[in-house]
Amino acid sequence: MITDTDVTVDSPLIFEHSRPGRRGVLPPRAPEVDLAALLGAENLRSEPPKLPEVDELTLVRHYTNLSRRQIGIDVAFYPLGSCTMKYNPKVHEAAVQLFADLHPYQDPSTAQGALQVMYELQRDLGEITGMDAVTLQPAAGAHGELTGIMIIRAYHASRGEGEQRRVVLVPDSAHGSNPATASMAGYQVKEIPSGPDGEVNLEALRAELGPHVAAIMLTNPNTLGLFEERILEIARLTHQAGALLYYDGANLNAIMGMARPGDMGFDVVHLNLHKTFTVPHGGGGPGSGPVGVKARLAPFLPVPVVVKQGETYALDYDRPQSIGQVRSFFGNFGALLRAYAYIKMLGAEGIKKSAALAVLNANYLKELLKAEGFRVPYDRICMHEFVAQPPEGIKTLDVAKGLLEMGYHPPTVYFPLIVKEALMVEPTETESKETLEQFARAMGEVIRKDKEWLEHAPYSTPVRRLDEVQANRKPKLRWGG
Numbered sequence: 001m002i003t004d005t006d007v008t009v010d011s012p013l014i015f016e017h018s019r020p021g022r023r024g025v026l027p028p029r030a031p032e033v034d035l036a037a038l039l040g041a042e043n044l045r046s047e048p049p050k051l052p053e054v055d056e057l058t059l060v061r062h063y064t065n066l067s068r069r070q071i072g073i074d075v076a077f078y079p080l081g082s083c084t085m086k087y088n089p090k091v092h093e094a095a096v097q098l099f100a101d102l103h104p105y106q107d108p109s110t111a112q113g114a115l116q117v118m119y120e121l122q123r124d125l126g127e128i129t130g131m132d133a134v135t136l137q138p139a140a141g142a143h144g145e146l147t148g149i150m151i152i153r154a155y156h157a158s159r160g161e162g163e164q165r166r167v168v169l170v171p172d173s174a175h176g177s178n179p180a181t182a183s184m185a186g187y188q189v190k191e192i193p194s195g196p197d198g199e200v201n202l203e204a205l206r207a208e209l210g211p212h213v214a215a216i217m218l219t220n221p222n223t224l225g226l227f228e229e230r231i232l233e234i235a236r237l238t239h240q241a242g243a244l245l246y247y248d249g250a251n252l253n254a255i256m257g258m259a260r261p262g263d264m265g266f267d268v269v270h271l272n273l274h275k276t277f278t279v280p281h282g283g284g285g286p287g288s289g290p291v292g293v294k295a296r297l298a299p300f301l302p303v304p305v306v307v308k309q310g311e312t313y314a315l316d317y318d319r320p321q322s323i324g325q326v327r328s329f330f331g332n333f334g335a336l337l338r339a340y341a342y343i344k345m346l347g348a349e350g351i352k353k354s355a356a357l358a359v360l361n362a363n364y365l366k367e368l369l370k371a372e373g374f375r376v377p378y379d380r381i382c383m384h385e386f387v388a389q390p391p392e393g394i395k396t397l398d399v400a401k402g403l404l405e406m407g408y409h410p411p412t413v414y415f416p417l418i419v420k421e422a423l424m425v426e427p428t429e430t431e432s433k434e435t436l437e438q439f440a441r442a443m444g445e446v447i448r449k450d451k452e453w454l455e456h457a458p459y460s461t462p463v464r465r466l467d468e469v470q471a472n473r474k475p476k477l478r479w480g481g
């Protein structure tokens with residue numbers, strides 16, 4: 001018998017289960033305040049919001065069923081290159097709970113523990129990257145980039161070179177957010193081609209450098225998963241031209257504890273705590289993109305900076321050259337806590353070991369995929385990731401769709417742009433040898449399927465092949481009723 005309280009397991013549409021007056025939770029009674037006086041009568045709702053009215057169990061099933069329509073790192077291997085989908089240790093959530101009652105408007109004297117965490121995290125990230133000062137404010141990688149480039153702009157302006165330095169150089173293998181950031185900050189973007197070895201072409205760089213260049217944005221290892229071996233020469237040339245060197249450190253997985261951007265000559269770096277430092281991501285946030293700088297750029301950091309005065313932690317707003325505040329309050333504090341817990345649990349040795357294992361896993365998987373018939377265009381020792389291609393005649397898109405049928409999230413596809421039919425694979429250090437071997441076998445199985453199967457996969461996922469143009473241009477983001 002079907003009753004009102006029955007919920008079909010397949011239906012995620014919670015609105016269909018709404019019944020007037022049904023409740024899962026009783027919110028606390030609103031305090032007796034005159035909201036119209038407080039907020040202005042014109043800002044008050046005239047009708048209640050059309051929210052579904054359901055019992056608690058229906059709500060739990062709604063979200064649980066939605067979660068089962070996803071492939072996430074807690075469900076299956078997720079080798080999404082450039083995104084570092086590593087395991088997010090659950091113990092970090094306990095650290096977050098400890099601070100659950102804190103409010104950002106609290107007086108700093110009553111939030112010393114939180115400020116200590118931020119102070120130590122600034123210091124630890126500075127140590128890991130070889131930078132002298134760090135801000136924890138930016139809310140994501142691209143936001144960190146924008147903050148970093150604004151700091152660079154303020155630096156050149158302070159030396160009277162703001163007008164003259166109008167160009168930011170970006171290699172052709174760069175993550176799309178790099179040129180986007182530079183142009184958002186008002187710079188002209190100039191692309192530097194890669195050489196046949198997959199590294200920055202030094203001749204091309206030399207030709208572009210000059211008194212009109214503000215910075216070059218690089219990532220090392222680059223997006224082909226290769227270490228730029230001529231980085232010291234690149235740094236020397238850049239500084240000789242009066243420009244600064246920006247490090248996209250979204251993925252520090254291959255080098256943390258091993259090598260430091262600061263020692264390579266970089267002046268500014270951003271990190272993605274939601275990649276390298278195990279803060280969960282994939283659903284659009286909340287992330288965290290701290291920025292580290294060399295001492296000469298420290299005066300331009302956003303305010304406030306967490307400082308230690310004697311035994312007391314404080315927020316320093318008195319920084320006249322600061323670019324200002326780039327986010328409300330102090331950044332995504334929950335993300336900062338998880339990264340702090342991760343760093344403290346691993347310690348210096350653990351961080352180093354995790355980088356070594358990330359590189360070992362990537363190289364092992366690269367060899368396994370070659371044995372299965374995949375091509376590797378830049379076939380040398382890779383860092384934390386590598387770029388492969390399916391055999392001639394098979395489309396990368398079909399491989400990705402076929403993998404979904406096998407229960408795996410596909411690697412990053414069609415990126416970097418300089419490799420045709422690219423599959424960018426990043427296994428991370430948290431996967432076992434057996435998982436890598438199973439995945440390689442699944443990849444091999446996919447490319448041996450017949451054409452008909454490949455072109456129509458996946459078969460058993462909640463949605464199959466979407467009209468990608470429509471999905472992009474006219475996404476349906478709400479339930480239509």
Ligand SMILES: *Cc1c(COP(=O)(O)O)cnc(C)c1O
Pocket residue numbers: 082083140141142143175177219248250251272287289
């Ligand atoms: C992910 C990534 C970014 C952007 O980070 P978001 O947090 O998504 O804004 C920038 N650069 C590289 C190399 C990345 O992998």
